[in-house]
Amino acid sequence: NAGVMQNPRHLVRRRGQEARLRCSPMKGHSHVYWYRQLPEEGLKFMVYLQKENIIDESGMPKERFSAEFPKEGPSILRIQQVVRGDSAAYFCASSPPQRVNTDTQYFGPGTRLTVL
Amino acid sequence: QKEVEQNSGPLSVPEGAIASLNCTYSDRVSQSFFWYRQYSGKSPELIMSIYSNGDKEDGRFTAQLNKASQYVSLLIRDSQPSDSATYLCAVNRGDTGFQKLVFGTGTRLLVSP
Numbered sequence: 001n002a003g004v005m006q007n008p009r010h011l012v013r014r015r016g017q018e019a020r021l022r023c024s025p026m027k028g029h030s031h032v033y034w035y036r037q038l039p040e041e042g043l044k045f046m047v048y049l050q051k052e053n054i055i056d057e058s059g060m061p062k063e064r065f066s067a068e069f070p071k072e073g074p075s076i077l078r079i080q081q082v083v084r085g086d087s088a089a090y091f092c093a094s095s096p097p098q099r100v101n102t103d104t105q106y107f108g109p110g111t112r113l114t115v116l
Numbered sequence: 117q118k119e120v121e122q123n124s125g126p127l128s129v130p131e132g133a134i135a136s137l138n139c140t141y142s143d144r145v146s147q148s149f150f151w152y153r154q155y156s157g158k159s160p161e162l163i164m165s166i167y168s169n170g171d172k173e174d175g176r177f178t179a180q181l182n183k184a185s186q187y188v189s190l191l192i193r194d195s196q197p198s199d200s201a202t203y204l205c206a207v208n209r210g211d212t213g214f215q216k217l218v219f220g221t222g223t224r225l226l227v228s229p
Binding site: 031035048091104105110 | 150
C-alpha cells in the first residue's frame with residue numbers, strides 16, 4: 001500500500017531554469033494539495049486539485065507557478081524561471097474523495113528545491 | 117494576528133514527563149483540527165485529528181479542543197526522546213468546500229533522556 005509519492009526528492013536548479021515537481025497520490029485518492037515550506041517557516045497552502053481540475057489556487061504566486069493533475073499520470077507543480085526565493089521544500093498531500101471537509105491529508109516525502 | 121499561532125519553543129521536557137503543546141486559532145468558523153509531527157528534514161506525519169469539543173485520546177496522545185476559547189492542545193504522556201520533533205497544529209476552516217489547512221509554524225519539542 002504505497003503512500004504519496006513525490007519525485008524528485010532533491011532538485012537543484014540555476015536561476016532562470018524551470019523546475020518540475022511530481023506527485024502521485026495514494027491509491028484511491030483523487031484530491032491533491034500542494035504546500036510550500038520555507039526554511040524555519042510553517043507549511044503554506046498553494047493549490048488544491050482534483051483530476052483535470054484546479055479547485056483552488058489562492059495560495060499560489062500569480063506568476064511563474066502552475067499546477068496540473070491530468071486524467072492519467074501524476075500531479076505536476078511547475079515553476080518557471082526559478083529565483084533563489086523559490087528554494088524550499090514542496091510537499092504534496094492527498095485525500096480520498098469522500099467527506100472532503102473532514103478527511104485526513106496524507107503527505108508525501110517532499111521535494112527539496114535548491115536554486116543556485 | 118496569525119490565523120494559527122503556536123509557541124515556537126523549544127519546549128524541553130525530561131523523559132517520562134507530560135509534554136503539553138498549545139495552539140490558538142483566529143477564525144471561529146474552523147471545524148476540524150489536526151496535529152502533525154515533523155522530524156527535521158522529513159514530511160509531516162498525522163498524529164491526531166479532532167472535530168468536537170473535549171478530549172480525544174489515542175495511546176500516549178490526547179488532543180483537547182475548546183471552540184469557545186479557540187484553543188487546541190496536544191498532550192504527550194510518558195514522553196520519549198523519539199518524540200523530539202516539531203509539532204504542527206493545522207486548522208481547516210471548512211467554509212471553502214474543501215479541506216484547506218492552515219498550519220501554525222510549529223512547536224519544537226525536545227525530550228531529554
